[in-house]
Amino acid sequence: MDIQSITLRLIESPLKIPFITHLETVTKRQAIIIEAKDSDGISGFGEADPFSSPWYSGETIVTCWHALLDFLVPMTLQQRISDPSGFDQLLGSVRGNNMAKSGLGQAIWDLYARQKGVYIGKLFGSERKKVTAGAVIAAKDPKEAVEQIQRYSEAGYKRYKIKISRQNDLNLLSAIRQHFPDGELMADANSSYSIQDMDHLKGLDSFGLQMIEQPFAYNDLVDHAYLQAEIKTPVCLDESIASFQDARAALALGSCKIINIKMARVGGWSEAVRIHDLCLKEQLPVWCGGMIEFGVAKAHSIALASLKGFAMPGDLFASSRYWEEEIVEPEIIVDHGFVRVPDQPGMGFTVNRKNLEKLTVNETTIRWNESRPQ
Ligand SMILES: [Mg+2]
Known part of the structure; x- marks a missing residue:
């Protein structure tokens, strides 16, 4: 170079x-x-x-x-x-x-x-030909959340991540479960709770969520470990895992059962792959999170999500969801709930x-x- x-x-x-x-x-x-x-x-x-x-x-x-x-x-x-x-x-x-x-x-x-x-994913052991798309539901009220899920489900998305908080969780999740009793649902709290909410969080077990993401603060691995020991719903960590060492600490403490790997949050390709490899060895499921990103970061995320350990749907959405015009070609599309993994050299898309x-x-x-x- x-x-x-x-x-x-x-x-x-x-x-x-x-x-x-x-x-x-x-x-x-x-x-x-x-x-x-x-x-x-x-x-x-x-x-x-x-x-x-x-x-x-x-x-x-x-x-x-x-x-x-x-x-x-x-x-x-x-x-x-x-x-x-x-x-x-x-x-x-x-x-x-x-x-x-x-x-x-x-x-x-x-x-x-x-x-x-070579395709960038191949440099890191990419195995998948397609990755499963997942939708993020960030709505102002239960009605809008249900409508959003309906639209995504028609487009073939497989999993819905609901943005929740201590104030709206019960209303949102009850309404959604009423309409989609068997849907693959998870909740993302972005640190909206504290250890005082332990009993309230235990109550969320009844919604059959695949996971609850980042209920407590970004630097609170210990309280997450207390919580995980008390609730059935797997805790997934996002903001808490900013490095390989954070992932090691979370595993050692039992702070979570799932990790959301975002390349952006952990400092790039190499650290993301190190965390992926550690979790694969320890049999801790991982998935690829998103940042409402444009096409370049999404192209890199698709490549990351094509590694073996990414067995769960990620925050991977079609370009047309948020953007009038995409900065990469071809436009990223979700087809029957999947995003195709490209095989062209580099990130697989052209700017x-x-x-x-x-x-x-x-x-x-x-x-x-x-x-x-x-
Ligand atoms: Mg999150």
């Missing part, structure tokens, strides 16, 4: 339908698209997609841009890395900023896979530069010779 320049593009698009959680209603999404260009003219693409405010993670679009522009990109160019493993070593010296690292790492892995002429340009609101390119220490 001989990376000559890295371009950061801040993109922005309204969501076709708002994404409602108890912490924020997201109506417009931003992301940073990262293009790493080699001297052979080949480009690799990655996407960093923290939210605009720090409700999900400490990173935001602004901090992510800063971390990339002022630290991660100059380090990458100065070091003249010859392969992606050199990139991983390089980033070991920077703390946190996982979403920035993940987006930049995606671009480098995509470039590397394109240069090798639609015209659409990318249309969504771009800020752009900067850092070149190798400009990033050398003065």
Whole structure:
């Protein structure tokens, strides 16, 4: 590899339908698209997609841009890395900023896979030809939630993840179970509960949920372990698992029975695969979570979800769900509840530069010779 320049593009698009959680209603999404260009003219693409405010993670679009522009990109160019493993070593010296690292790492892995002429998933042992789609239901009331599930079910989705909170859980889940007694349901609390809610959470066992995701705080592995010992519903951890070490700690403590692996949250491809391999060895089911991302990050997620251990449906939805126009080609579609895993080199999709340009609101390119220490 001989990376000559890295371009950061801040993109922005309204969501076709708002994404409602108890912490924020997201109506417009931003992301940073990262293009790493080699001297052979080949480009690799990655996407960093923290939210605009720090409700999900400490990173935001602004901090992510800063971390990339002022630290991660100059380090990458100065070091003249010859392969992606050199990139991983390089980033070991920077703390946190996982979403920035993940987006930049995606671009480098995509470039590397394109240069090798292989599908990126194959570099990590991809086995599946298709992955199961799962829908996220983020609705303002039970009626809207039921309508959303109805629409998704007609489109063939297999699993529904309901965004719940301490205030709306019983109303939402009762109404949904009434209409879909046998549907594959799970609930995502985004840390809406505390240990004081233990008895209330035990009551949710009656809804037959596949799992409850992240009921307690992002740094609360101990209370999650107490909860898991008390409830039948498997606890799934999302925000709590920001690294391989977090996954090891959760397993050792018995804090969960399922892990949601998001490449963005754990800092990129290598860490996501390490967590996947650990869980496979320990027979802990994993699935691939989403960030309401654009097509580049979704392409990488599809590749990740095609690894052997991802036996449960992920947050993988069709491009048309949230976007009027997608930035990759072909558009990502859900067919009879599945997303096909591509086999073309790199991330398996091509960036639609015209659409990318249309969504771009800020752009900067850092070149190798400009990033050398003065
Ligand atoms: Mg979650």
